[in-house]
Every structure is written in structure tokens, then in C-alpha cells.
Amino acid sequence: xxxxxxxxxxxxxxxxxxxxxxxxxxxxxxxxxxxxxxxxxxxxxxxxxxxxxxxxxxxxxxxxxxxxxxxxxxxxxxxxxxxxxxxxxxxxxxxxxxxxxxxxxxxxxxxxxxxxxxxxxxxxxxxxxxxxxxxxxxxxxxxxxxxxxxxxxxxxxxxxxxxxxxxxxxxxxxxxxxxxxxxxxxxxxxxxxxxxxxxxxxxxxxxxxxxxxxxxxxxxxxxxxxxxxxxxxxxxxxxxxxxxxxxxxxxxxxxxxxxxxxxxxxxxxxx
Amino acid sequence: xxxxxxxxxxxxxxxxxxxxxxxxxxxxxxxxxxxxxxxxxxxxxxxxxxxxxxxxxxxxxxxxxxxxxxxxxxxxxxxxxxxxxxxxxxxxxxxxxxxxxxxxxxxxxxxxxxxxxxxxxxxxxxxxxxxxxxxxxxxxxxxxxxxxxxxxxxxxxxxxxxxxxxxxxxxxxxxxxxxxxxxxxxxxxxxxxxxxxxxxxxxxxxxxxxxxxxxxxxxxxxxxxxxxxxxxxxxxxxxxxxxxxxxxxxxx
Numbered sequence: 001x002x003x004x005x006x007x008x009x010x011x012x013x014x015x016x017x018x019x020x021x022x023x024x025x026x027x028x029x030x031x032x033x034x035x036x037x038x039x040x041x042x043x044x045x046x047x048x049x050x051x052x053x054x055x056x057x058x059x060x061x062x063x064x065x066x067x068x069x070x071x072x073x074x075x076x077x078x079x080x081x082x083x084x085x086x087x088x089x090x091x092x093x094x095x096x097x098x099x100x101x102x103x104x105x106x107x108x109x110x111x112x113x114x115x116x117x118x119x120x121x122x123x124x125x126x127x128x129x130x131x132x133x134x135x136x137x138x139x140x141x142x143x144x145x146x147x148x149x150x151x152x153x154x155x156x157x158x159x160x161x162x163x164x165x166x167x168x169x170x171x172x173x174x175x176x177x178x179x180x181x182x183x184x185x186x187x188x189x190x191x192x193x194x195x196x197x198x199x200x201x202x203x204x205x206x207x208x209x210x211x212x213x214x215x216x217x218x219x220x221x222x223x224x225x226x227x228x229x230x231x232x233x234x235x236x237x238x239x240x241x242x243x244x245x246x247x248x249x250x251x252x253x254x255x256x257x258x259x260x261x262x263x264x265x266x267x268x269x270x271x
Numbered sequence: 272x273x274x275x276x277x278x279x280x281x282x283x284x285x286x287x288x289x290x291x292x293x294x295x296x297x298x299x300x301x302x303x304x305x306x307x308x309x310x311x312x313x314x315x316x317x318x319x320x321x322x323x324x325x326x327x328x329x330x331x332x333x334x335x336x337x338x339x340x341x342x343x344x345x346x347x348x349x350x351x352x353x354x355x356x357x358x359x360x361x362x363x364x365x366x367x368x369x370x371x372x373x374x375x376x377x378x379x380x381x382x383x384x385x386x387x388x389x390x391x392x393x394x395x396x397x398x399x400x401x402x403x404x405x406x407x408x409x410x411x412x413x414x415x416x417x418x419x420x421x422x423x424x425x426x427x428x429x430x431x432x433x434x435x436x437x438x439x440x441x442x443x444x445x446x447x448x449x450x451x452x453x454x455x456x457x458x459x460x461x462x463x464x465x466x467x468x469x470x471x472x473x474x475x476x477x478x479x480x481x482x483x484x485x486x487x488x489x490x491x492x493x494x495x496x497x498x499x500x501x502x503x504x505x506x507x508x509x510x511x512x513x514x515x516x517x518x519x520x521x522x523x
Contacts, residue, residue, distance in 0.1 A: 061427050062427075063423065063426055063427060081427050081428065081429040082429050083428060083429060085427075086427075087423075087424070087427040089420055089423065089424065091420045092420075093418075093421055093423065093424040095421065095438075095439070095443075096443075096519055096520070097442045097443075097445075097519040098519075106438070110429070110434075138519045140519075140520070
């Protein structure tokens with residue numbers, strides 16, 4: 001396995017204004033992060049809130065540049081955003097004036113795919129996420145789960161090698177979330193994309209991840225990368241109640257617990 | 272039949288108002304010299320229409336307000352897009368825009384008359400001036416308030432600026448721009464009527480003020496009613512246009 005994405009000693013600092021003193025200050029979002037993501041891997045990043053998970057994803061996506069360190073895609077340094085990496089946001093980011101079909105085509109319009117072929121490809125990917133028959137609906141006519149499916153189809157349609165997902169299911173109800181998690185795993189297996197999935201949900205991390213990177217509270221560092229082995233998924237009816245699942249869940253919970261306590265102490269002092 | 276009933280229900284309050292207007296002077300509740308019954312106003316209106324005077328005044332007023340309004344749209348929408356797009360420009364111009372917006376356009380009417388005379392130019396100019404601000408300010412905020420997640424999406428896709436503008440910012444701005452245009456529509460008639468009352472030889476504002484001056488009270492009310500009808504029709508036309516452009520909105 002070769003590293004598809006790599007972070008090498010990546011630190012990101014933001015200039016902020018201190019809330020009380022109103023003086024310019026520096027906030028270290030992530031510090032000294034080393035992380036390799038193999039091609040075709042499903043990596044989940046989990047951490048306490050405000051630990052810089054989303055910053056990490058922005059760095060992979062090229063939306064922000066690191067203060068120090070290097071970010072590599074297939075060995076080449078990242079200089080900015082690109083269509084080789086597709087992003088999926090928690091708030092869907094659908095264009096409300098376009099139909100589901102139009103939103104998926106929006107992704108294709110940024111590529112060299114000829115105009116005539118776009119509609120067909122868009123339909124194909126809407127079908128992949130189970131939205132056949134909803135092509136002509138506008139986002140406001142779709143449920144939250146369906147909107148996120150459209151957003152996933154849009155990101156897949158222009159065929160990036162990497163899918164960067166920023167808490168994509170956090171705004172959904174539990175049932176919709178579980179069914180979308182299964183959908184995502186199915187799509188991942190079918191398409192062979194490299195996925196970096198950010199979440200604050202431990203169960204979601206264990207259920208989805210091939211490996212789970214646990215971050216420390218601010219500044220975010222990689223505390224440990226936990227490989228997940230749940231055995232043969234197809235053989236277990238309710239994977240989430242299997243002993244392996246419970247063991248992994250507890251392991252990550254313990255890792256996170258110390259960080260949450262530390263984060264609370266930190267905010268307790270400053271706030 | 273049901274459609275007719277629905278229309279009747281929606282118009283019922285207007286009908287009640289007109290009935291009151293008809294009854295009050297006849298019952299002696301108000302002096303009919305100053306508020307003649309509605310039927311007399313309708314008769315006066317009909318006379319003005321048949322005599323050809325009304326058509327002339329309506330044409331004069333509509334030409335002025337539509338030219339001023341159209342000019343304002345043509346000026347304010349592109350400049351608003353530009354100012355909203357270049358944030359430093361918006362920050363630079365903001366105090367100036369606030370100043371102009373909060374200066375009542377009618378207070379500047381004497382200035383327009385001094386500079387441009389009492390002819391058509393000054394009237395079109397003051398309508399244009401008054402219409403510009405709501406459109407300009409709404410367009411600026413429309414561009415600045417585009418959903419930041421959409422901007423993040425566009426950036427993650429490495430969309431070049433001209434495409435970002437055409438495919439994301441422009442369509443996202445349409446509803447708010449239209450709000451400004453609709454406000455300007457109402458403003459165009461308001462300001463024009465006031466301008467025509469001050470100095471004009473034709474137009475609905477002139478009709479109203481000259482009728483009052485000559486104590487032709489029913490004619491005065493006929494002019495007022497015509498102004499409100501034109502305002503209503505203009506607004507409905509703009510609402511319909513807005514619906515067409517924003518049919519994707521949930522409340523559409």
C-alpha cells in the first residue's frame with residue numbers, strides 16, 4: 001500500500017483577537033501532525049470539539065495552507081484546492097436554485113466532461129446514491145438525508161481520488177444517519193475511493209473506519225491511530241452490538257475521555 | 272364559482288371601505304364638499320377618461336417613473352454587484368452610501384430643480400436617484416451575504432472567479448436584488464407624484480394638485496385613486512416577475 005495522502009509535521013496557526021484583551025493572539029489549531037492515508041483506505045478522524053478536525057480536512061483539501069510542515073497527495077505537495085479531492089460538508093452546500101440533477105452537474109461543469117455527457121453521468125451517480133426518480137426536485141423538496149446524498153453524488157461525479165467528509169451526517173437523525181453510513185460503506189467499496197471522514201461520534205468512527213485517528217484537544221495532535229477489525233461485516237446482523245465493536249468503542253472512548261476532560265479544564269480556565 | 276368566491280373574499284375589505292366612502296358623505300357623517308361619495312368620484316374619473324385628460328396624465332407619469340426606475344435598475348444592479356464583490360470598495364463606500372440612503376430624496380428635490388430645471392430631466396433624475404438606493408444597497412448585501420458554505424464548496428472545487436460569480440454569486444443574489452427592485456418600484460411612484468405636485472404641467476401628481484387648487488374635489492380623488500391603482504398594478508407585475516426568477520424558493 002502506498003500513501004495517497006500524507007501530512008508531515010503539519011502545524012496550523014490562526015491569527016485571532018483575544019476575546020477579553022482584544023489584542024491580536026495566535027491560536028494553534030493543529031500541531032506537528034504526521035498522518036498517512038493509504039490509497040483506497042477509509043480513515044476516520046475523531047476528536048473533542050474544537051480540536052482542529054475540520055482544519056485538518058481543510059488542509060487536505062487545500063482550502064488553507066499549513067503554517068509549517070508538508071501536505072502531500074501522491075507524493076506531490078498540495079498547493080491549493082483541486083478536483084482530485086472532493087469535499088462533502090455538514091451543511092450539504094447544495095445550490096438551492098438547482099435541482100438534484102443540476103447540483104450533480106455543477107460538479108461536472110468544473111471538469112472537462114463534455115456538456116452532452118453530463119446529464120447521463122449525473123443520473124448515474126444519483127442512481128448510485130439511491131435517488132433515481134428525484135432528479136427534478138429542488139433541495140427544499142428533499143429531506144436532510146436526501147440532500148446529503150445529492151452532495152455525495154456531486155462529489156463522486158467528477159471522480160476525485162479522495163473524498164474529504166466534514167461531519168457529513170452530524171445534522172441528520174439517528175436512523176437516517178445509520179442508513180447513510182451503510183450507503184457510504186457500500187459506495188466506498190464499489191468506487192474504491194480514499195476517504196477521510198471527520199466526526200465527533202465514537203460509534204460512527206468505529207463503524208465506518210478502517211483506521212481511526214484520535215486527536216488530542218487543542219492544539220490537535222494525533223494521539224493514536226487505532227486499526228479497526230470488526231471481522232466479516234456481512235456475517236453479523238447487528239454489528240454495533242458485537243463484542244469487537246464494543247471493545248473498539250471502549251478503546252476510543254477511553255482515549256477521548258482524557259482529552260474531553262482536559263478540554264473542559266482548559267475552557268473552564270479561560271471562560 | 273369557487274375562484275369567484277375566493278376573489279370576493281380577498282376583496283371584501285376593499286368593498287367595505289368603498290361602501291363606507293359612499294355612505295359616510297350621504298349620511299352626513301363627513302362634509303361631502305371635502306369627501307364626495309365614491310360614485311361621484313367614479314363619475315369624475317369617467318369624465319376625465321373620456322375627455323382624454325387622464326390618459327395624457329397617466330402617460331406623462333408612467334414615462335417619467337418608468338424611465339427613472341429603469342435607469343436606476345440599469346445603474347444600481349451592476350454597480351451593486353461590483354461593490355459587493357470587491358469588499359475593500361464596499362468598506363470604502365459604506366459611510367457615503369449610508370449618508371445618501373438616509374437623506375430623504377424629496378429633501379433634495381429643490382436641488383434637482385435648481386440644477387436641472389422644472390422639465391422632464393429633473394423629474395426622471397429624482398425618481399432615478401430615489402430608486403437607486405434600495406436597489407444598490409440590497410444588491411450589495413445580496414452579494415456579501417451569499418451562503419459561506421457555497422463559497423467554500425466553490426473554493427474546494429477550485430472554481431475560477433468568473434465562474435464563481437456567474438454560477439454561484441449571481442443566482443444566489445437574485446432574491447435579495449428583487450426585494451430592492453420591488454421597494455424601488457413603490458418609491459418611483461411616491462417620489463414622482465410628489466415631484467409633479469411641486470412643479471409640472473402634466474402627470475397624475477399635477478392632476479391631483481391642480482384639481483385641489485381649482486376646488487375640483489371629485490377630480491382630485493379620481494387622481495388619487497388612479498395613483499393607487501397604478502401602484503398596485505406595478506407592484507403586482509414586479510411580484511410576478513420575482514416569482515418567475517425565484518421559483519426554486521421554498522416559499523415560492
